[in-house]
Amino acid sequence: xxxxxxxxxxxxxxxxxxxxxxxxxxxxxxxxxxxxxxxxxxxxxxxxxxxxxxxxxxxxxxxxxxxxxxxxxxxxxxxxxxxxxxxxxxxxxxxxxxxxxxxxxxxxxxxxxxxxxxxxxxxxxxxxxxxxxxxxxxxxxxxxxxxxxxxxxxxxxxxxxxxxxxxxxxxxxxxxxxxxxxxxxxxxxxxxxxxxxxxxxxxxxxxxxxxxxxxxxxxxxxxxxxxxxxxxxxxxxxxxxxxxxxxxxxxxxxxxxxxxxxxxxxxxxxxxxxxxxxxxxxxxxxxxxxxxxxxxxxxxxxxxxxxxxxx
Amino acid sequence: xxxxxxxxxxxxxxxxxxxxxxxxxxxxxxxxxxxxxxxxxxxxxxxxxxxxxxxxxxxxxxxxxxxxxxxxxxxxxxxxxxxxxxxxxxxxxxxxxxxxxxxxxxxxxxxxxxxxxxxxxxxxxxxxxxxxxxxxxxxxxxxxxxxxxxxxxxxxxxxxxxxxxxxxxxxxxxxxxxxxxxxxxxxxxxxxxxxxxxxxxxxxxxxxxxxxxxxxxxxxxxxxxxxxxxxxxxxxxxxxxxxxxxxxxxxxxxxxxxxxxxxxxxxxxxxxxxxxxxxx
Numbered sequence: 001x002x003x004x005x006x007x008x009x010x011x012x013x014x015x016x017x018x019x020x021x022x023x024x025x026x027x028x029x030x031x032x033x034x035x036x037x038x039x040x041x042x043x044x045x046x047x048x049x050x051x052x053x054x055x056x057x058x059x060x061x062x063x064x065x066x067x068x069x070x071x072x073x074x075x076x077x078x079x080x081x082x083x084x085x086x087x088x089x090x091x092x093x094x095x096x097x098x099x100x101x102x103x104x105x106x107x108x109x110x111x112x113x114x115x116x117x118x119x120x121x122x123x124x125x126x127x128x129x130x131x132x133x134x135x136x137x138x139x140x141x142x143x144x145x146x147x148x149x150x151x152x153x154x155x156x157x158x159x160x161x162x163x164x165x166x167x168x169x170x171x172x173x174x175x176x177x178x179x180x181x182x183x184x185x186x187x188x189x190x191x192x193x194x195x196x197x198x199x200x201x202x203x204x205x206x207x208x209x210x211x212x213x214x215x216x217x218x219x220x221x222x223x224x225x226x227x228x229x230x231x232x233x234x235x236x237x238x239x240x241x242x243x244x245x246x247x248x249x250x251x252x253x254x255x256x257x258x259x260x261x262x263x264x265x266x267x268x269x270x271x272x273x274x275x276x277x278x279x280x281x282x283x284x285x286x287x288x289x290x291x292x293x294x295x296x297x298x299x300x301x302x303x304x305x306x307x308x309x310x311x
Numbered sequence: 312x313x314x315x316x317x318x319x320x321x322x323x324x325x326x327x328x329x330x331x332x333x334x335x336x337x338x339x340x341x342x343x344x345x346x347x348x349x350x351x352x353x354x355x356x357x358x359x360x361x362x363x364x365x366x367x368x369x370x371x372x373x374x375x376x377x378x379x380x381x382x383x384x385x386x387x388x389x390x391x392x393x394x395x396x397x398x399x400x401x402x403x404x405x406x407x408x409x410x411x412x413x414x415x416x417x418x419x420x421x422x423x424x425x426x427x428x429x430x431x432x433x434x435x436x437x438x439x440x441x442x443x444x445x446x447x448x449x450x451x452x453x454x455x456x457x458x459x460x461x462x463x464x465x466x467x468x469x470x471x472x473x474x475x476x477x478x479x480x481x482x483x484x485x486x487x488x489x490x491x492x493x494x495x496x497x498x499x500x501x502x503x504x505x506x507x508x509x510x511x512x513x514x515x516x517x518x519x520x521x522x523x524x525x526x527x528x529x530x531x532x533x534x535x536x537x538x539x540x541x542x543x544x545x546x547x548x549x550x551x552x553x554x555x556x557x558x559x560x561x562x563x564x565x566x567x568x569x570x571x572x573x574x575x576x577x578x579x580x581x582x583x584x585x586x587x588x589x590x591x
Binding site: 050078080083089098100101145 | 408587
């Protein structure tokens, strides 16, 4: 379990992190969302025992990162947002070095390394030099490196940043597998919307403060107070706009004439929404489709960080 | 003891160092330079005398000059090899990952420093066959050579620890290298200058030498001066007659540079995880 209590990091008068209280239960995946500089990497650095908090404390399986950093290091696997690799070191030697750094015996390392390379789909790169691998391969290798001592907890800071779509899919599949293995995963990523189905809960951080925390569904439901409705009509869209404008729950109508689509914000209940659709059909509005726009985590993130009221 | 030599950082560093062509060419050029000097000296000595003999006193002179040249090389090469050990990891963005492993700060510093020292020792040892040519002609005792190599080892340890310390304290490798060379200039050059001034000051006025612990101190921490007393023990008596302090220089040298080495390593270990220091 990961827990932070009043975690604060201050540089002069600037708060990089302010009173962060967070709980990530065992064998769950926690997604951390926030703009660049919001405090995600600061939080991760503190959890990875790289940074001392100004106030508060964080606990990994009950152990304080400030009081027992050496023990905490054995419990976590950390993938930083930016990292380098050693020149002139082969893939298996790279893993062997980190295995030795965690005190794993040579015989055990010899068994572990091929398994880890298989897990991250790098078994055919075992004898290649690390610095010659592609970015996606390096990211996967770094993940394998973080797993070498079989940690219960994984702290992954933007593990998919800078990857092409194929590499992102590969990374997502590996993370899914790790989740199935029962690892507790704390992850921040630009591809969080893609990871929504595997995150048990998310936290949204902005300007060093945690501004929302809960399950993906709960946070998305909070956004439903103002949903987006997209209507496709047959013929000219301008003739149907006056009809929707009359509804008291409709605002900010936008039209895409070429696509014969209009889109608006709707504040009413599901009953109000049904009445609006029935009325439109009664008045012979040529509706081809009438649908609620799906909101994903990116919308949640954008809405929250723009200061939109959520519940 | 076993864990010291199975240190992962040490093994990795040695592996990387010996995969690098620069390491081999470095040793090659070092040996070429030594050979040119030794064989050139012998050739000149034998051709100038015209009889083809190389006298024991010439052999000792050759040994002395070679010893100084090697000291110069240690002073010159060690900063370059050690001052980038930690800062280059920081620049390559590999340090953070290393710091999240369960290796202690001491293990990391020890591994880094030992690998650099091992390479320098290899360089010195590889030059031994050339060095031992002097034994062919006599004039040098094996015990003297042994003490000289102990002196090299201590000097090398001290400079390496200074380099690793600067590499830990300073973020940029180039600045750390400059700082270490600055320390070298102080140790080898500035202390000699202070020694001369201290001797002059002590002889001022009466014209006869008075007791000068400062002059003795500057001589004690100056490697070329201590080296001179090891090569020419009578020089020790001469220096003592000037400073009026009867403690052999090498004792002070061992104490000072051992303490300096321990302090530098301690500071490097303490400052490696600088962001984990309280109230930072």
